[in-house]
Amino acid sequence: MCKDLRIESRSWEMISTIVFFAASCVLVFSFALVREGRPIEGVAPGIIWISVAFAGTLGLGRAFERERHYDALRGLMMAPVERSAIFSGKLLGILLLMGITELIIVSVVALMFQVTLFERPLYLIALLVTGTVGFASVGTLFAAMLVRTRSRGVLLPVLLYPITIPVLIAGVGGTFALIQADPNLDLVRFWIATMVFFDVVFLTLALWTFELVMTE
Numbered sequence: 001m002c003k004d005l006r007i008e009s010r011s012w013e014m015i016s017t018i019v020f021f022a023a024s025c026v027l028v029f030s031f032a033l034v035r036e037g038r039p040i041e042g043v044a045p046g047i048i049w050i051s052v053a054f055a056g057t058l059g060l061g062r063a064f065e066r067e068r069h070y071d072a073l074r075g076l077m078m079a080p081v082e083r084s085a086i087f088s089g090k091l092l093g094i095l096l097l098m099g100i101t102e103l104i105i106v107s108v109v110a111l112m113f114q115v116t117l118f119e120r121p122l123y124l125i126a127l128l129v130t131g132t133v134g135f136a137s138v139g140t141l142f143a144a145m146l147v148r149t150r151s152r153g154v155l156l157p158v159l160l161y162p163i164t165i166p167v168l169i170a171g172v173g174g175t176f177a178l179i180q181a182d183p184n185l186d187l188v189r190f191w192i193a194t195m196v197f198f199d200v201v202f203l204t205l206a207l208w209t210f211e212l213v214m215t216e
Contacts, residue, residue, distance in 0.1 A: 045175035130195035
């Protein structure tokens with residue numbers, strides 16, 4: 001993680017690309033779903049999570065990009081550290097990257113679609129964190145699995161989205177319940193608990209299979 005952050009701090013290539021892409025997604029949706037200055041009701045949660053998924057996929061596609069050159073991936077695998085530490089470092093880097101992107105996405109959506117997303121920030125943060133952990137844990141595993149394939153850019157979303165659909169649905173459902181005029185906090189807590197369950201399952205499976213994937 002520290003290596004990736006140091007490299008990224010010199011160029012800001014990945015973060016600038018992902019933030020620009022996510023903001024562009026939100027702006028395109030705003031032009032399509034805002035009529036006469038009034039947004040269509042109830043679309044903001046879907047836009048937030050679609051943008052998060054697209055931006056996260058872009059970041060995950062680059063997660064192991066640097067290790068592909070000069071046989072760096074083999075050297076990383078030969079380092080005297082646990083394979084789970086490699087996975088955890090990559091996962092934390094992706095989570096930090098997605099967290100910055102989500103801050104931009106939520107701010108732009110709140111502005112463009114006139115929704116009150118920040119009245120209960122703790123619930124919003126809980127939804128975003130639990131959803132992002134589930135999405136990124138599966139994505140990091142698949143990114144590692146596909147790092148040696150030529151068509152990884154195509155295969156990653158094909159494999160990732162069907163698995164993470166429950167997390168995205170829970171994120172949309174929880175966010176929608178939160179932004180209502182009379183928020184249903186019980187429903188929000190239910191969706192958060194659902195995403196925590198998926199996070200535990202996804203993280204456990206990813207940590208369990210990461211060493212096998214990288215060995216193969």
